[in-house]
Amino acid sequence: MGLTETEETNKFTFEAFAAHPFYTEVNRTLVQQALAHLSSRSAENPITIVDMACGTGAVTRLIAEEMAHQGRQIHLIGVDPSAEALRRAQKGMEGMCVKAEFIQGDADDLPSIVHNVDMAFFCNAIHLVPDKHSAFQRMASILVSGGIFACNSAFYEGTYVLGTERFYRLWTRRAVSWLRKEHPDVHLSRETKAVAMQWLTPEEYVASLKETGFNQVETTNQDVLISLDAWRDLGQYWLFIEGALPGVPLAQGASALENAVYQAGQELGLTEVARTWLQIIATKA
C-alpha cells in the first residue's frame, strides 16, 4: 500500500498519542484477554507471538510485560512496514527482560517471516489496511490450529459515541478554516475517501474472520474518554493527518489540527470526548 516514509513523515510519529494512559489501558485489556487463552497451554514450551503493525511498539511492550509477569518463555516478533517506527520500537524495548525481534514488512510478507505462531496481534491498524479479508487470511496462515488472533480499532462503524459526531465535524471544519486563513496557498486534495475512512461494522469484521479460518470470534466494545490533549497528539501523527486533511503538507496539517481541536473543544464546552474501541479475539479453527 501507499505507506511512503520520508524524512518529513518521520517527524510526525504516533508515540505521543500512544503514551496516554487510556491508550495503554484499552490495549492492555485486549492483551490480557488474549493471553488468558494461553493458560491451558503447557508452560514448558516457549510461545511464539507476533505483533503485526507493531508501530512504535506500545502493544509489543505490553505483551512483553504481561509475559514477564506470567514468567513464560516467549519468542516475540514485531512486524511493521515503517522502518522509522521499528527503530523507535526497538529503542523502547531496551532494558526490558523479555526481548523482541523487529522485522520490516506488512501482512502479505508474514508467511515468509514466521509460521507456527501461537498468537498474533493486529492493534490499531486494521482500518489502514485496504484488503482486510486477505490480511486475515495471512494471519490465519501463520497461526497454529487453535491459535489466537487479537485485533482492535477505534476507526469502525460504531466507534462514535452518540452525540460526539459534532466534535469531529467541528474539529475538521475549524482546521480547514485555520488553513484557509494562515496558509491560503494550501489546498485539500479531492481524492476518494482515504483508506482510513473505509470503516467496517463489527458484524463485517466477524463475517470476514469466519470466512478466513477463524471459528470462534468474540467482540467487545469498550468506551474510553479521550482528552483534547490526546486528540491533539493524534493530530500530530502523519497517517492521521493524511486521513483528516488529505493533500495538506504535514507541518501545516498538524498545526491546523492542533489549533482547531482546542477551538472545537471550547466552542462545545468539552475537555474530553468519549469513543468506543472494538476489541476482537478470534480462534483459528
Ligand SMILES: C[S@@+](CC[C@H](N)C(=O)[O-])C[C@H]1O[C@@H](n2cnc3c(N)ncnc32)[C@H](O)[C@@H]1O
Ligand atoms: C496507529 S499505529 C498502531 C501501532 C501499534 N500496533 C499500536 O497499537 O499502538 C498503525 C501502524 O500500522 C502500520 N500500517 C499502516 N498500513 C499498514 C498495512 N497495510 N499493513 C500493516 N501495517 C500497516 C503503520 O506503519 C503503523 O505503525
